[in-house]
Amino acid sequence: MTRAFVPMFKRLMVLSALLVSSGFASASQLEVDLSKPDVRLDVSFEGSELLLFGAKQTDGDIIVVVRGPERDTSMRLKERIMGVWVNTDEVIFEKAPTYYALAATKPVEFILPKAVLEREKIGTEHLGLKAITAPDGADEATIQNFRAGLIRNMVRRALYSSKNSPVDIVGKQLFRTNLWFPANVHVGQYAVDTYLVQDGKIQIHNATNLQVHKVGLEAEIFSLAHDHALIYGLLAILIAVVAGWSANAVFKKRG
């Protein structure tokens, strides 16, 4: 946190200095930046905190939405059969984000009308996840239970934020919020959307991207395992053979 904070603070100072010197004349009305351009999953990755900060020229509320790569996601209902909990009904939701974070200067329901929240998919309950596979005769209420289950599961994994975390306003123009990426994040391109809202209307929408990727040894092992699975499997055995052999050699010396 502190390591991330210092360079961020410098950038924040530079940004505000720029804004002041330009006299707000030519600069765009909403500037957004991140304390780091990407999230790197390396050997010591335990989750990562990023700082999103920016400047706005007018009054108004700020909403920040971060979405991870989308993927069709299966949800299963457990039922007790002969005393044992068994997965039974399955609903597959089309293109559910693997990560969803929401931050705003106040609860989003007080900032934007419901129709806009649904259109922009702001808030987990407004994601509008569409079921592409469902058990025969499942009604909307049943699907809604599965949808709520999906969000609950993702919140428990810290991959979705259940309610919006705060966006702090610094002075009049500057704002900042912390984004948490837990250790179980998926790799891929993340969409970062920042909205400036006045009187229930989106005035400015700033869209940017963030890469979450494996680096170094992690990236090499992962791509070998997926792109050359057979070679990877054989290498795993080779490692095991060498390890087993040398373990035996150590035993022999001791014996």
Added chain:
Amino acid sequence: MQIYLPIAEVSVNIFLILGMGGGIGFLSGLFGVGGGFLMTPLLIFIGIPPAVAVGTEANQIVASSISGVLAHFKRGNVDVKMGIMLLIGGVIGSTFGVWLFTFLKTLGQIDLVIKLSYVIFLGIIGSLMFVESLNAMRRAKKAAPPKHKGHNFLHALPFKVRFRRSKLYISAILPIGVGIVVGILSAIMGVGGGFVMVPAMIYLLGMPTAVVVGTSLFQIIFVTANVTVLQAVNNYAVDVVLALLLLIGGVIGAQFGARAGAKLKGEQLRGLLALMVLGVCIKIALDLTLTPNDLYALGTTGGH
């Protein structure tokens, strides 16, 4: 100190994994078992995805079996011919097992099948061992080795083969059949299968105890190697970083285990092991039967 596992995609404490490897290695040196049947559920408990736990544990067993079998080879306790027969069955069984694993994964039932297999097999083996060790303690020092069974229908099977080292003349169908069953278990449960193979070799095939462990280890190497490659190719479920950490702990633990084992009596050891097996069995059974916190769970998302 945390380490991020590239395939399991979780962050784990490096000392916890080393300690688990060491602890199970200690037990494996103490009791002379592979320990896969304890390690795989433990890995699942600490949050490793079940599929990765199974695939990775198979990889680790390759290493521990190699280091074990070399010692047995030197003493001439490996019946290679019998091992190859078991192996033929083992390769058939484990290939079918990995296919079954992938199929059950698409049905969303793999976790259930892994857990049920554990409850059933650990329950049976643990109870049998516990009763046997109690009887042995009661009989005190009147130890009688298991007698060879008389002639039964097993001896009427065709394709008889002579196994010189095991001093047996039995149908090739028997070891191949045992190999198939253990191979399937190995793929689904992520175990070497020694805890099923060893009793089957003694009581079903009638092999002399001296060659049982070495021969079992010999064929386990190849079966678990087959499982490792197939799991890597079909399910991307082998994490070499995790396997390596478990190995390091396991090698060190096994040394201490073997020394401690020399100080305890055989039936006491087996009684202790039986209690531990039953403990793991009960823990998994509770997981299956207690009401989960959330009835809705994320399923598998059709590969990566």
